[in-house]
Amino acid sequence: MIFALGFVGLSVSFLNFAGTVGAxxxxxxxxxxxxxxxxxxxxxxxxxxxxxxxxxxxxxxxxxxxxxxxxxxxxxxxxxxxxxxxxxxxxxxxxxxxxxxxxxxxxxxxxxxxxxxxxxxxxxxxxxxxxxxxxxxxxxxxxxxxxxQPRLDLRSWYRSPKTIRLLLREYVKYTLARLRIVVSRGSGMFSNT
Incomplete structure (x- = not known):
C-alpha cells in the first residue's frame, strides 16, 4: 500500500514536472x-x-x-x-x-x-x-x-520514448538536487543549535 502510494505520488510529481517544462x-x-x-x-x-x-x-x-x-x-x-x-x-x-x-x-x-x-x-x-x-x-x-531544441518536442513529450527518457532522467536529477538542498539546510540548522 505504501509502495503504491509512493509510486502514485512520484508519477503525479513527474507529470507535473514534464507539464511545467513543456509549457x-x-x-x-x-x-x-x-x-x-x-x-x-x-x-x-x-x-x-x-x-x-x-x-x-x-x-x-x-x-x-x-x-x-x-x-x-x-x-x-x-x-x-x-x-x-x-x-x-x-x-x-x-x-x-x-x-x-x-x-x-x-x-x-x-x-x-x-x-x-x-x-x-x-x-x-x-x-x-x-x-x-x-x-x-x-x-x-x-x-x-x-x-x-528544434528536434525535441517537449510540449508533446509523451509521444516520444526518447523524450520521455530524457525527462525522466532530468526529473531524477532535479529530485536528487532538491533532496540534497533540503538535507543540507537541515544539517545546517542542527549545527547551529
Whole structure:
C-alpha cells in the first residue's frame, strides 16, 4: 500500500514536472543586469549571445566551457562579434556540472555586484538550474529563459520514448538536487543549535 502510494505520488510529481517544462516559454521582454548560459548545446550559447547583442543585459557568463575552447571559437560558432566577446563575455572553465555552474555563477555575480540574472539553458534543464542558482544566490532575481531544441518536442513529450527518457532522467536529477538542498539546510540548522 505504501509502495503504491509512493509510486502514485512520484508519477503525479513527474507529470507535473514534464507539464511545467513543456509549457514554459521565454519572457516577452527579458532584461537583467547580466546573463548566464549553462553549456550543453549550441542553441543555448547562441541564444545567450543574441540576448547580449540585443542589449538585454550588460554582461554574459558562459559557464562550463571546455578548457581548450577559446573566445574566438565561441564567437565564430555563434556568429558573434569578437570585440563584444572581449569586452562583455566571461568564460567559466571550472564548472563540470549544474552544481558547479551555480557555484561559479555565484562567484561571478558577487564579483560584479549583479542583482538580476537571465538564466539561459534548455527548457528541460531550467528547473534544476534555477533550483541550484536560487540556493547560492538567494538575493538575486533570476529570470528563467528556456531554450527549446528544434528536434525535441517537449510540449508533446509523451509521444516520444526518447523524450520521455530524457525527462525522466532530468526529473531524477532535479529530485536528487532538491533532496540534497533540503538535507543540507537541515544539517545546517542542527549545527547551529
Amino acid at each position: 514554459s516559454s521565454a519572457p516577452d521582454d527579458p532584461r537583467a543586469d547580466a546573463i548566464v548560459v549553462l553549456t550543453g548545446g549550441t542553441e543555448r550559447v547562441e541564444r545567450a549571445v543574441a540576448l547580449l547583442v540585443e542589449g538585454r543585459a550588460s554582461r554574459l557568463l558562459i559557464s562550463g566551457v571546455h578548457p581548450g575552447t577559446t573566445q574566438q571559437q565561441i564567437a565564430t560558432m555563434t556568429s558573434g562579434d569578437l570585440p563584444l566577446f572581449e569586452c562583455c563575455v566571461d568564460l567559466d572553465r571550472v564548472a563540470l556540472n549544474t552544481t558547479g555552474n551555480a557555484l561559479e555563477t555565484a562567484s561571478w555575480v558577487q564579483e560584479h555586484g549583479f542583482r538580476s540574472l537571465l538564466v539561459v539553458t534548455s527548457a528541460y534543464h531550467l528547473p534544476r538550474a534555477s533550483l541550484e542558482l536560487a540556493e547560492v544566490l538567494p538575493n538575486v532575481e533570476l529570470v528563467p529563459y528556456p531554450v527549446y
